[in-house]
Amino acid sequence: MGVSHPDIVIGRGALADEILVPRDGRTRVAILSQDTAMGMARPLGERLAATGLAVEVIALPDGEAAKTLEVAQDVYLALNRMGMTRHDxxxxxxxxxxxxxxxxxxxTYLRGIEAVYCPTTLLGAVDAAIGGKTGVNVGGKNLVGVFAHxxxxxxxxxxxxxxPAPLMRQGMAEVLKAGLVGDLELVALLERDGLTADLEAVVGRAGDVKVAVVRDDIREAGRRAILNYGHTIGHAVEVSAGLSHGEAVAIGMVAAGAVSKELTGFSASDRQTAIIEKLGLPTSAPALDRDEAKRLVGLDKKRDSTGVRMVLLEAIGHPVVKPVDDATIDLALDAVTAPSEHGQRETANG
Ligand SMILES: NC(=O)c1ccc[n+]([C@@H]2O[C@H](COP(=O)([O-])OP(=O)(O)OC[C@H]3O[C@@H](n4cnc5c(N)ncnc54)[C@H](O)[C@@H]3O)[C@@H](O)[C@H]2O)c1
Ligand SMILES: [Zn+2]
Known part of the structure; x- marks a missing residue:
C-alpha cells in the first residue's frame, strides 16, 4: 500500500511461505484468484487459515473479464461481509x-488496505505486478485505476x-523487451538458451529492469516510456491482427528494430529478430490490415499532443524516444508485412 516499493520474493515453492509481510494487527486475509490459479490460491488459503487468520478465497471471472467495476464491486461487498479493516x-x-x-x-477499499501479489504468469511476474499501476477496463483498456504498490x-x-508453452512465450516477449531496453546480459541469456533460459535469472533480471525504470518515474512522466519498446506498432497489431499481447509485442519489436536501424543506426536488428524466432514468437504479421493498423497507431497521437512517438534503440540497452512521421510508420509496418527472405509470407493474391 502507498508509495514505498515492495519486497520481491523469488523462489522455488515461494508460494508455500513468506507470503505476508510480518506485522501486527492483521486478522483477515482475502485471497483473489481465478481459474487455473485457484489451484494455488486454495492451498495457500488453507495454510494461512492454519496460522489463525480468517481467510476467504474469492473466485474472479477468468482473464480480462476480472477487470471491471462490476467485479470490483462484488469484491468490495465480499470484503464488507468479511468485516475487513485497514489492518487486514x-x-x-x-x-x-x-x-x-x-x-x-x-x-480503493477503505481508502487503501494492504495488497500482496503472487503473480502466476511470466508476464505477470516481470511486468504487471511491478510498477504500481492498477486498474480496470471502462469502455477501454485500463482507463480507470490508481497508482499503488x-x-x-x-x-x-x-x-x-x-x-503452458503459449503463456511462457508471451511472457518471454516482455522479458526480451526488458533486456533490450536495459540489460545486455539478459539478452545474451535469451540468445543462448531461448525458452530454456534459467527462470530465476530471467525473472530476476527482467523485474530489476522494470523496478529500476519505474523507481524514479512512477507516474510515467518520462523514462518509464522506454518500457513501451515494441508497443506502438505492437498495440496496433494486437488489435488489428487479433494476436496475443506477447506475440504482438514481438512483432512490434521487429518493427521498432527496423525503424531504429534507419534512424539511429541500430546495428543489432537482425540479432533481435533471431532471438524472437528462437523464443518461438512471430516476427511478422503478413495478413495485417495496414489501414486499420495505421489508424490504430494514429489513435495514440490523439492522447498526446506531441504526435506519435516511438521507442527506438541506438544499441541494445540504449533506448531513445523519438517522434515519428507517417513515412516512418509505413517503414515500421513494411518491416513486418513485406515479403521476408524466409519465404513464409502469403502472396498478395492469397
Ligand atoms: N499493471 C501493469 O503495469 C500491467 C503491465 C502489463 C500487463 N498488465 C495487465 O496484465 C493483464 C495480462 O496479464 P496475463 O498475461 O498474466 O494474463 P491473465 O492474467 O489474463 O491470465 C491469462 C490466462 O492465464 C491463466 N493462468 C494464470 N496463471 C496460470 C498458470 N500458472 N498456469 C496456467 N494458466 C494460468 C489465467 O487463468 C488466464 O486464463 C492485462 O490485463 C494487462 O492489462 C498490467
Ligand atoms: Zn506489454
Whole structure:
C-alpha cells in the first residue's frame, strides 16, 4: 500500500511461505484468484487459515473479464461481509488480470488496505505486478485505476516453470523487451538458451529492469516510456491482427528494430529478430490490415499532443524516444508485412 516499493520474493515453492509481510494487527486475509490459479490460491488459503487468520478465497471471472467495476464491486461487498479493516490484507494470486484488479480493489477499499501479489504468469511476474499501476477496463483498456504498490510480490518459480508453452512465450516477449531496453546480459541469456533460459535469472533480471525504470518515474512522466519498446506498432497489431499481447509485442519489436536501424543506426536488428524466432514468437504479421493498423497507431497521437512517438534503440540497452512521421510508420509496418527472405509470407493474391 502507498508509495514505498515492495519486497520481491523469488523462489522455488515461494508460494508455500513468506507470503505476508510480518506485522501486527492483521486478522483477515482475502485471497483473489481465478481459474487455473485457484489451484494455488486454495492451498495457500488453507495454510494461512492454519496460522489463525480468517481467510476467504474469492473466485474472479477468468482473464480480462476480472477487470471491471462490476467485479470490483462484488469484491468490495465480499470484503464488507468479511468485516475487513485497514489492518487486514488482500492477496492476489494469478496473472496480470488478477493483480491489476486486486491492486485496484485494495487501493480503493477503505481508502487503501494492504495488497500482496503472487503473480502466476511470466508476464505477470516481470511486468504487471511491478510498477504500481492498477486498474480496470471502462469502455477501454485500463482507463480507470490508481497508482499503488503491494507490500510484497511473491514469485514462485515452480509455478512459472509449469506454465503452458503459449503463456511462457508471451511472457518471454516482455522479458526480451526488458533486456533490450536495459540489460545486455539478459539478452545474451535469451540468445543462448531461448525458452530454456534459467527462470530465476530471467525473472530476476527482467523485474530489476522494470523496478529500476519505474523507481524514479512512477507516474510515467518520462523514462518509464522506454518500457513501451515494441508497443506502438505492437498495440496496433494486437488489435488489428487479433494476436496475443506477447506475440504482438514481438512483432512490434521487429518493427521498432527496423525503424531504429534507419534512424539511429541500430546495428543489432537482425540479432533481435533471431532471438524472437528462437523464443518461438512471430516476427511478422503478413495478413495485417495496414489501414486499420495505421489508424490504430494514429489513435495514440490523439492522447498526446506531441504526435506519435516511438521507442527506438541506438544499441541494445540504449533506448531513445523519438517522434515519428507517417513515412516512418509505413517503414515500421513494411518491416513486418513485406515479403521476408524466409519465404513464409502469403502472396498478395492469397
Ligand atoms: N499493471 C501493469 O503495469 C500491467 C503491465 C502489463 C500487463 N498488465 C495487465 O496484465 C493483464 C495480462 O496479464 P496475463 O498475461 O498474466 O494474463 P491473465 O492474467 O489474463 O491470465 C491469462 C490466462 O492465464 C491463466 N493462468 C494464470 N496463471 C496460470 C498458470 N500458472 N498456469 C496456467 N494458466 C494460468 C489465467 O487463468 C488466464 O486464463 C492485462 O490485463 C494487462 O492489462 C498490467
Ligand atoms: Zn506489454
Amino acid at each position: 490484507s488482500l492477496v492476489a494470486v494469478g496473472g496480470g488480470s488478477v493483480t491489476d484488479l486486486g491492486g485496484f480493489v485494495a487501493a 503491494p507490500t510484497r510480490i511473491v514469485i514462485d518459480l515452480e509455478v512459472l516453470a509449469a506454465l
